[in-house]
Amino acid sequence: MFENLSDRLTKTLRSVTGQAKLTEDNIKGTLREVRMALLEADVALPVVKEFVNGVKERAIGQEVSSSLKPGQVFVKIVNEELVRVMGEANEELNLSAQPPAVVLMAGLQGAGKTTSVAKLSRFLREREKKKVLVVSADVYRPAAIKQLETLASEVGVDFFPSTAEQKPIDIANAAINHARIQHYDVLLVDTAGRLHVDSDMMDEIKALHAAINPVETLFVVDAMTGQDAANTARAFNDVLPLTGVVLTKADGDARGGAALSVRHITGKPIKFIGMGEKVDALEPFHPDRLASRILGMGDVLSLIEEAERKIDKTKAEKFAKKIKKGKGFDLEDFREQIQQMKNMGGMMGMLDKMPGMGQLAQAADAAKAEKGIVQMESIINSMTPAERRNPDIISGSRKKRIAAGSGTQIQDINRLLKQHKQMSKMMKKFSGKGGMSKLMRGMKGMMPPGMGGGPGGFPKL
Numbered sequence: 424m425f426e427n428l429s430d431r432l433t434k435t436l437r438s439v440t441g442q443a444k445l446t447e448d449n450i451k452g453t454l455r456e457v458r459m460a461l462l463e464a465d466v467a468l469p470v471v472k473e474f475v476n477g478v479k480e481r482a483i484g485q486e487v488s489s490s491l492k493p494g495q496v497f498v499k500i501v502n503e504e505l506v507r508v509m510g511e512a513n514e515e516l517n518l519s520a521q522p523p524a525v526v527l528m529a530g531l532q533g534a535g536k537t538t539s540v541a542k543l544s545r546f547l548r549e550r551e552k553k554k555v556l557v558v559s560a561d562v563y564r565p566a567a568i569k570q571l572e573t574l575a576s577e578v579g580v581d582f583f584p585s586t587a588e589q590k591p592i593d594i595a596n597a598a599i600n601h602a603r604i605q606h607y608d609v610l611l612v613d614t615a616g617r618l619h620v621d622s623d624m625m626d627e628i629k630a631l632h633a634a635i636n637p638v639e640t641l642f643v644v645d646a647m648t649g650q651d652a653a654n655t656a657r658a659f660n661d662v663l664p665l666t667g668v669v670l671t672k673a674d675g676d677a678r679g680g681a682a683l684s685v686r687h688i689t690g691k692p693i694k695f696i697g698m699g700e701k702v703d704a705l706e707p708f709h710p711d712r713l714a715s716r717i718l719g720m721g722d723v724l725s726l727i728e729e730a731e732r733k734i735d736k737t738k739a740e741k742f743a744k745k746i747k748k749g750k751g752f753d754l755e756d757f758r759e760q761i762q763q764m765k766n767m768g769g770m771m772g773m774l775d776k777m778p779g780m781g782q783l784a785q786a787a788d789a790a791k792a793e794k795g796i797v798q799m800e801s802i803i804n805s806m807t808p809a810e811r812r813n814p815d816i817i818s819g820s821r822k823k824r825i826a827a828g829s830g831t832q833i834q835d836i837n838r839l840l841k842q843h844k845q846m847s848k849m850m851k852k853f854s855g856k857g858g859m860s861k862l863m864r865g866m867k868g869m870m871p872p873g874m875g876g877g878p879g880g881f882p883k884l
Contacts, residue, residue: 428464429717435460436498436718450482450497457501465649465680470508470687477504502714508683509710514667514692516547520638523556523602523610525595527635529628529663530643531655532616535671537567539643539697540613541574542705543669546695548580553608558583558598560591560631561615571613578702581607591615591627592634599635612637625662632663639666641694646673649680653688660689667694670708674698682713752847754811758803761796798831802839805829814840 435456454475461471481500518524526543530536540557547553557575561567568585575582583598595612602610614631617624632640642665644652656668668685673696685693693708803811805828810817817825822836829835 428460432457432460432501432718436501447483450479453497454479454482461683464683467650467653467680467684467688470684473687474504474508474683477507498718502718505683505714505717506710508687509713510686510692510708511710513707513709514694515707516639516694517666518551518553518609518638523599523607524639525599525610525612525635525637526639526641527612527614527632527637528641528643528669529614529659529665530616531618531645532564534616534643534645535697536616536643537561537571537613538574538700538702539669539671539695539705540571540611541578541580542697542702543695544575544580544609544611545578545702546705547609548578554606555580555609555611556583556598556602556605556607557581557611557613558594559585559613560594561613562587562589562591562594563615567613567615574702583610591631595631595635629662640664641667641669642691643669643671644681644685646670646681646696650684650688652681653684656685656689656691660691665689665691667692669693669695669697669705671697674704752843754803754806754814754843755808757843757846758800758811761800761803798829798835799839799842801829802831802836814843 435453457478458471458475461474462468466474478500481504482497516526528536528540528543537559544555544557547555557571557580559568559571561571562585568587572582572584583601585594585598591614598610598612601607612631612635614628615624617628640663642656642659642663644656646652648655652670656665659665668689668691670681670685670693673682682693682696685691693710695705696708696713698704698706802825805825806817810821810825817836817840822833825831825836826833
């Protein structure tokens, strides 16, 4: 996500980080690079101007010149200005209304509106513990109603039926009455995709909004359209009183123009960001965390929150107890760790959120890394329970059978067994006295050059 912008900014800012003194000349050169990076990321020109002026004003003032580490202060200023441009802090949905709280979803055709309705309903059900009902008022797109019904079933929320013969206002009013009677907390109303230049369709959604008076009107927009996303949101905001924006397909956006432009151009906060096709790939938008990721500082808070939600605590505790008792680390455990990592978005998904790892994540061949994880799991699945519990019994003939069963080569089996042996040794260190520090030192020794601490790497252990 935002790889191009992140790469340009981190390279540019690295040149000033170690400077003992910042002059107007070297600030000018750095700001020129920052400006180019933002323009190449398709950030809207008014946003670029305000951002660069904000950084310049603070950088040539006392804040930097009186500092012992002016280069680092300059990077801090850039980070803070990124946060300010994107909206300071996460703005939650305002659902404090007489139930049901009605949320209207609007947007262009193909922006991912229906999928976002399903993702948001899951978010509200799982994390906010709300009783959610969804309804489709899209009477134009073939199979739109059926699509939402299928997605609602997948995410475990209730669906209110509608037909293409009904009028959108009648559909929404019927759903509101049903939600009121059945004591739903939230009703999400999906609408047809429309162009802001289509006056008839815009009049229709204006009438729908007036009829149901939603507490939240969210504009769903594709991040990959860059600054056009912000301009379209502004056009919709002129017609509808938007309360926020949902930015979709951000995982495929290497530039970042939409995220950096929407708030400034529309005056409306980005409330959620879609990070993939899966129904759980919707996150509250935190400007401070995203700014940190853009500058290669990682997003540890989101990583911790994701781990809290997605890691099976019972299995994790059982595994920790087993290791502490020195019972060894077998291939069943190895497979379990692979599955937990997949739940966390895979290796690249985790690396992207870790401090100092942004450049590594870009340099690494993500597809190859993920393929390796799938291959490991396939190899372990092709083993017998006895082989997984005791890898030492895996002889040459067994390796041939496992390779045939998993569609791999014998050298792939050997590589996996070697990796397991290395991890097993580390786990033994962990089970003894002072285990954690020994384990971390062991992991540090296994890292590629340049990642054992110091500039651009992990903090020293």
